[in-house]
Amino acid sequence: MKKILYSIVIIALVAGGFGGGFWYGQNNRPAIEKVAGLQNLEQGKSPDVDFNLFWDAWVRVQDKFVNRSKIDYQKMVYGAISGMVSSLGDPYTVFMPPEENKDFSRAMQGNLEGIGAEVGMRKNIVTIISPLTDSPAMKAGLKAGDKILKINDKITDGMTIDEAVGQIRGPKGTQVTLTITRDGWTDAKEIKIIRAVINIPIVKLEMKKVGDKTVVYLALYHFTENSAAEFKKAVQQILTSDAKGIILDLRNNPGGYLESSVEIAGWFLPEGQMVVWEDYGDGKKIEHRSAGTDKLGLYPVVVLMNQGSASASEILAGALRDDKKFKLVGEKSFGKGSVQELEPMGNGTSLKITVAKWYTPSGHSIMDDGLEPDVKVEISADDIAGGRDPQLDKALEIFK
Numbered sequence: 001m002k003k004i005l006y007s008i009v010i011i012a013l014v015a016g017g018f019g020g021g022f023w024y025g026q027n028n029r030p031a032i033e034k035v036a037g038l039q040n041l042e043q044g045k046s047p048d049v050d051f052n053l054f055w056d057a058w059v060r061v062q063d064k065f066v067n068r069s070k071i072d073y074q075k076m077v078y079g080a081i082s083g084m085v086s087s088l089g090d091p092y093t094v095f096m097p098p099e100e101n102k103d104f105s106r107a108m109q110g111n112l113e114g115i116g117a118e119v120g121m122r123k124n125i126v127t128i129i130s131p132l133t134d135s136p137a138m139k140a141g142l143k144a145g146d147k148i149l150k151i152n153d154k155i156t157d158g159m160t161i162d163e164a165v166g167q168i169r170g171p172k173g174t175q176v177t178l179t180i181t182r183d184g185w186t187d188a189k190e191i192k193i194i195r196a197v198i199n200i201p202i203v204k205l206e207m208k209k210v211g212d213k214t215v216v217y218l219a220l221y222h223f224t225e226n227s228a229a230e231f232k233k234a235v236q237q238i239l240t241s242d243a244k245g246i247i248l249d250l251r252n253n254p255g256g257y258l259e260s261s262v263e264i265a266g267w268f269l270p271e272g273q274m275v276v277w278e279d280y281g282d283g284k285k286i287e288h289r290s291a292g293t294d295k296l297g298l299y300p301v302v303v304l305m306n307q308g309s310a311s312a313s314e315i316l317a318g319a320l321r322d323d324k325k326f327k328l329v330g331e332k333s334f335g336k337g338s339v340q341e342l343e344p345m346g347n348g349t350s351l352k353i354t355v356a357k358w359y360t361p362s363g364h365s366i367m368d369d370g371l372e373p374d375v376k377v378e379i380s381a382d383d384i385a386g387g388r389d390p391q392l393d394k395a396l397e398i399f400k
Helices: 026-034 052-064 073-086 098-109 161-168 227-239 258-265 312-324 381-385 390-399
Strands: 003-006 094-096 111-114 117-122 125-131 147-151 175-181 189-194 196-199 203-210 213-220 245-249 255-257 274-279 285-289 301-305 327-330 338-344 350-359
Touching (some): 052 073, 094 098, 161 175, 203 227, 203 245, 203 390, 227 258, 255 258, 258 274, 258 312, 274 312, 301 312, 312 327
Parallel strands (some): 245 301, 301 327
Antiparallel strands (some): 003 255, 094 350, 111 196, 147 175, 274 285
């Protein structure tokens, strides 16, 4: 089963029968016939939990709700599961109904529809974690750290991530208006964005001159199903070039598959070197070690990161610093140190559930704290407006 390391719910931003495990209490058995369309009421029965209250509420809604003819029982079931999962207080453990599950699968394959941004919760505020490169969100001027106060005419205060996702996503060609506040702004601003088909880039490779040396600029945007294969193509170009160093850009990389990050780390680390280890909280620990060749580890490497660097990208950055002492340049990373597994369920649904916390090879947990850069360099609004990139400039300066 693939393990998922995403900083947030991928919203971007895309536009059967009940097989549950609820226990229907014996003393309410006569009412069972009134629970329309439900089956397997005894499956998953727990001796410690009495579901009488749940079924009592279900029957009362069915009997007394004013628009009974419009009740969608399957939607009620999905809502009940979502509510159960949200009660855990973990924003990364989510139930995905069929359409959301399809959107997530498309995103992990590297394509989707929407505005092209990643969002998460920061202090209970819906926040932009990173706009995707060349996406409508980036072209509209959204930045990592932007706080979303309203989506169209709806205030986000009190919204869950899933609710915000539902409001923001939509078909290509349609418009969504986000009311944004940003550190340094005195007033919130409305930003109008036209949704589009989002083709998520995976890697970008450029050769840059530093004095009389050639340095590779290698940007990695996601850890999708195709990332390791695309990264390998870039590696082949690097190995046949006259490059003397590598700048690995993980800025605004929100994560993806754990397996992809471990595989890519293998290009920088020798076989058997620790990449990351997981703690399952019950004494169980799993280590992930490099099965690679260390071919890129023979080059000097500088890693760029910012607050949009999360999860799988933090794993890669942490391993390269701990194992290779490569410098991290930029801003503190997002701080998402948990591991999710995607559990397929019935009727095209799935459950993404947090199963473990992860640690860098040195034992550092970045959960909520992120990785601090070795060389801190911030980018201002003026830099962005002027097309300047002081973080990249600093990385190039290091190679001088």
